[in-house]
Amino acid sequence: MRHRHMAVEIRQITEKSDMRKFVKFNLRLYRGNPYHVPGLVEDELLTLDPARNPAFKFCEAAYFLAYKDGRIVGRIAGIINHRANETWNQNNARFGFVDFINDNEVVDALFSAVIDWAKKRGKEMLQGPMGFTDLDHAGMLIEGFDQLGTMATIYNYAYYPKQMERMGFIKDQDWQEYKIFVPDEMPEKHRRIAEIVRKKYGLKTLKFRSQQEILPYAHRIFDTLNQAYSVLYGVSELSREQIDYYVRMYIPMLRYDYVTVIVREEDDKVVGFGITLPNLSRALQKAKGRLFPFGWAHLLRALKMKNPVVDLYLIGVIPEYQNKGVNALLFDDLIPIFHKNGIRYAESNPELETNAAVQMQWNYFERKHHKTRRAWIKEI
The missing domain is CATH 3.40.630.30 (Gcn5-related N-acetyltransferase (GNAT))
Known part of the structure; x- marks a missing residue:
């Protein structure tokens, strides 16, 4: 046409x-x-x-x-x-x-x-x-x-x-998007909150070393995402087929030490998760849109080698546990890992300006607002 x-x-x-x-x-x-x-x-x-x-x-x-x-x-x-x-x-x-x-x-x-x-x-x-x-x-x-x-x-x-x-x-x-600078040590308030929340709600932190270990939790992570993101602008619930699609797409490319899952001990329910990745921006620029013949090598190197920047790709907590300090458990786990790998700052990626809960979680970190993006609308 x-x-x-x-x-x-x-x-x-x-x-x-x-x-x-x-x-x-x-x-x-x-x-x-x-x-x-x-x-x-x-x-x-x-x-x-x-x-x-x-x-x-x-x-x-x-x-x-x-x-x-x-x-x-x-x-x-x-x-x-x-x-x-x-x-x-x-x-x-x-x-x-x-x-x-x-x-x-x-x-x-x-x-x-x-x-x-x-x-x-x-x-x-x-x-x-x-x-x-x-x-x-x-x-x-x-x-x-x-x-x-x-x-x-x-x-x-x-x-x-x-x-x-x-x-x-x-x-x-x-x-809004932020550069969130990794502190020299875990903020004391976050450390105290993490310990209190862990005991009060019977939560534990899971870490993974392989695709085989994380796969039993993969669909539950996306179920948690569905619940956590349901009230956010423009969101529609991911179907079972879509979750299968994203599991196949994303799980193989994860760096497992950068993935944190919080579960309730009594029933192993996933109540929160954080999926972060080494920043792949420079590697994708070198790949120039092509995975083959050499693009995969740039991406693999960026995923495995030390990189001073990390992307906060997906973070979610189910509504029942929001505003109860569960995010402190994520930081308590990830900040030492970021130190070990020489991370200087994290890219927050887009956060709705109206999402006060997300904005507040950075109050104890040095941060810089460096990008803003917009969804536009017009009557037709």
Whole structure:
């Protein structure tokens, strides 16, 4: 399907060869940018494929490329997450996987294509950038363009938010990101809280040395994530098929000493977890979107060797145990491990500005707010 918008041509993707062009446009647009962290092409193709991503059991999507003078100059995905709409009592479409040159005509054409697609499906609002689920990239960078991105986030040029404002999009939600500096020793207050909480609630900390050891807990970790994240912006509960999908995707790439699981001793229930990873930003830049022939070596080296930066990838505590000090158990375990491995600071990755509980947990650490990202919304 093709749409003409003045000198810009919009093509809806129907062929696999075009899908690869869709994914690779991001790599071309940011080639040489020192702050952009490219994803892996094959991983993004997997995410966008209805035959392989179980999110399509309750999502639908369309993908569009913008051409000008015979060259690709932009891309955008339209997404409808029916489960999220039911959960939040909304009638929204999402846009995501969006990139474009700084050209009003190109931007207008891309967003017009998604808006037309969404209106034909009876949607009332367009919000984004968001993916299919909460584990996909979300939020457009609005501050921190001179900061290195992370594996879990989107990097974009400073003209992106200006284009969103020009088109009449307004703020829907903001996330903040912090550098959290590892203290010389565990804060005494956290140490005391950890000991009190451990005894009061009968909790214990689990550590793992292999994939075989962590696999019996993998699905329970994601069940805990479902409960912990259920009230957060835009979240829809992960299905059993999605959890299987993420277990297969993420468990093999973990560094097990950086994983902490808190269980209740009486029944082995997972009440909290922390999944951290050595920062892979520089390794992904070297890989340039390709796992083979040499990308895997850069990633493996970054996972195994000492790295002064760690990413706080996923942290969750079930509602029953939130605000009871369970996070102190995570810090009590991880801070000595970070010391041993020469970690100077952690990247928090995006935290909702309205999530006071998450913000408060950093009060006893030196931190620096260095990035902000935004989800936009507009009536269509």
